[in-house]
Amino acid sequence: MKLHTCLTMWALCLATLFITGCDSNSPTPEPTTTYNKIAEGQTESNVFKVKVYSTESELTTGYNPLHVAVYDAAGKRVEEAGISFMPLMDMMTMKHATPFENPASEKVAEGYFSGAVVFTMPSGEMGAWSLTVSVTANGQTDTVTLPITVQEPATSRLKSFVSATDGTRYYVAYLQPQQPKIGVNDLEVAVYKMNTMMDFPAATDLTMELDPEMPSMGHGSPNNQNPTHTSNGHYKGKVNFTMTGLWYLNLTLNDASGQAGQLYFEVNF
Numbered sequence: 001m002k003l004h005t006c007l008t009m010w011a012l013c014l015a016t017l018f019i020t021g022c023d024s025n026s027p028t029p030e031p032t033t034t035y036n037k038i039a040e041g042q043t044e045s046n047v048f049k050v051k052v053y054s055t056e057s058e059l060t061t062g063y064n065p066l067h068v069a070v071y072d073a074a075g076k077r078v079e080e081a082g083i084s085f086m087p088l089m090d091m092m093t094m095k096h097a098t099p100f101e102n103p104a105s106e107k108v109a110e111g112y113f114s115g116a117v118v119f120t121m122p123s124g125e126m127g128a129w130s131l132t133v134s135v136t137a138n139g140q141t142d143t144v145t146l147p148i149t150v151q152e153p154a155t156s157r158l159k160s161f162v163s164a165t166d167g168t169r170y171y172v173a174y175l176q177p178q179q180p181k182i183g184v185n186d187l188e189v190a191v192y193k194m195n196t197m198m199d200f201p202a203a204t205d206l207t208m209e210l211d212p213e214m215p216s217m218g219h220g221s222p223n224n225q226n227p228t229h230t231s232n233g234h235y236k237g238k239v240n241f242t243m244t245g246l247w248y249l250n251l252t253l254n255d256a257s258g259q260a261g262q263l264y265f266e267v268n269f
Contacts, residue, residue, distance in 0.1 A: 031111025043142035062157030063173035067112035081137035091127035099192035099200035161261035202233025209252040
């Protein structure tokens with residue numbers, strides 16, 4: 001009799017667990033990929049909850065991949081949605097935007113909608129950054145505006161110049177290599193031009209010349225490939241580091257009229 005009772009209780013427990021696990025209204029667990037959460041909040045009409053994550057431990061001036069997780073009012077993760085960003089710097093007497101890339105896909109990858117923002121200055125006495133995220137899903141659209149903090153990195157990963165050919169200001173963001181090594185490395189930069197203080201489209205029609213230089217040794221390196229445009233203002237090439245130390249990645253940018261500008265990024269490993 002006792003055995004029968006134990007078996008019955010055990011079966012009831014399993015059934016309860018099965019039903020609970022299959023309950024569509026139960027909260028969806030956090031995405032499994034590990035990123036660093038930088039902000040979260042409910043949308044204005046409480047339709048969605050939005051969590052914004054960064055690949056790095058903090059946001060910095062330059063190119064920042066962002067990963068957004070969206071949840072509905074029941075706590076279930078939204079896996080298909082249109083997501084758009086609007087970063088804004090409030091400088092009290094004026095406001096301006098910055099280059100950004102909205103998530104390209106309306107379907108999540110490992111729980112996230114992934115895009116990027118290129119912050120052109122750090123937070124501080126000059127002003128404060130916010131990020132507005134718009135979500136369209138399940139026939140509804142709602143937005144949330146999140147305060148965020150942007151730091152200045154130890155090594156600059158964003159350069160700007162005014163074109164010598166037409167006076168346009170360009171921003172050039174360093175993306176790769178993040179972990180440089182001796183030998184040939186993938187090189188990637190992204191370029192945007194400033195049409196207005198609120199409009200920073202990708203620059204897709206430039207050509208580049210790469211000239212790596214090791215200033216302490218007075219030499220460059222062979223077997224490099226000039227970055228060429230791939231998509232959305234991203235230019236990819238190859239850089240060859242022949243030894244460890246401080247390198248300058250000298251870039252010359254040209255438009256249809258000639259040389260527009262020159263700049264360099266430091267790589268030290």
